[in-house]
Amino acid sequence: MGTLSGEFLPAQVIYTGKTSACHPQYKFPKSWDINHSVNHWANADTQMDYVERIILPYINKVKRRLGLPKNQSSTSVFM
Structure with a gap:
């Protein structure tokens, strides 16, 4: 996902499964959101995880950098 300022946010990778046991042993970058769903498709739960783990921290970081109140x-406005 990219922002209008040209920054790219970390990826979300979704695997098929019901628990994190379905995740591979591969070492993805720590900033990525590695997730799972029954059919490996994005759904409301995986989207909310991405918002909580990636988007909200990014928004808060930008607010701090710009000296804006919380x-x-x-x-x-993401692409």
Whole structure:
């Protein structure tokens, strides 16, 4: 996913399975969101995980960098 400022956010990889036991032993970058779903498709749960693990921390980092208050309104303008 890319932002309008040209930054790319870490990827989400979704494996088929019901628990993290289905994840491979491969060492992905720590910033990536490695997840799973019954059919390996994105769903509401995997999307919410991505928002919580990747998007919200990115928004908070940008607010700190710009000196904005934590309650500053943020728009979801991602490509």
